[in-house]
Amino acid sequence: MSQTTVQTSEDKPKPRRFEPPVSPTTLAFWDATRDKRFLVQWCTDCQKAIFFPREVCPVCLGSSLEWRESNGRGRVYSFTVEHKPQNPNLEGPYTVALIDLDEGVRMMSNVIDCDPDQVSVGMPVAIAWEALSDGRHLPMFAPTGNPTTGGDQ
Numbered sequence: 001m002s003q004t005t006v007q008t009s010e011d012k013p014k015p016r017r018f019e020p021p022v023s024p025t026t027l028a029f030w031d032a033t034r035d036k037r038f039l040v041q042w043c044t045d046c047q048k049a050i051f052f053p054r055e056v057c058p059v060c061l062g063s064s065l066e067w068r069e070s071n072g073r074g075r076v077y078s079f080t081v082e083h084k085p086q087n088p089n090l091e092g093p094y095t096v097a098l099i100d101l102d103e104g105v106r107m108m109s110n111v112i113d114c115d116p117d118q119v120s121v122g123m124p125v126a127i128a129w130e131a132l133s134d135g136r137h138l139p140m141f142a143p144t145g146n147p148t149t150g151g152d153q
Contacts, residue, residue, distance in 0.1 A: 016089045019132050026053045028067050033137040036129050039067040040103050051105035072127030074101040074141070081116040095119050099141055113142040 022030045032039045041050040045062030056063050079097035095111040097119065111119050112128055125141035132138055 017087060017138075019134070019136075020138070025055055029053050030136050032067070032069075033129070033139065034135050036137055038070045038072045038127050038139055040070045040101065040105060042066050042068045049101075049103040049105045051101070051103075051107050068103075070101060070103055070127075072101075072139075073144070074099045074125055076100075076111065076119060076121055076123045076125060076141075077106060078121060079111065079119050081119075097125075097141065099125060107139075110140045111142065112140045118143075 020026075020030070029039050029041075041053050042048070042065065043050060043057035043060060043062050044064040044066055046057060046060040048057065048059045049068075050057060050059075050065070054065075057065065077098040077100045079095050081093050081095055083093045085092045085094070093116045095114070095116045097109060097111045098106050099109055100106050111123075111125060112130075124144045126144050128140045128142040129137040130140050
């Protein structure tokens, strides 16, 4: 999954996958990914982490939100293996997982750099990045100890 584009017959690169849109609410998150920094939104009213980015806190409905850098570590909460991708630009099998981040939020992503048969619930993972066509990076996760993630630091 290290390659992000495929060549068309006109030799023009096209995105390998659907690239997430940017909105005013998600702009800070996506801008940070350009530098491979992973941010989590935080409510300063109730001191809870929030993911996915929103305009109000889903816990207390407060609007005092800020962005904090995450350590990008967590554990696999649940996963499924996609054997026949609906996107013809992706090769199966690949793992789609819910990751419980150390900050206390859960996000959906892919587990990469690991055979899908080796993924397990509770597996420790750390952030890895896939380049997108516009300079942003898509957060993915790899088992800790893998060279892509920098080891168990």
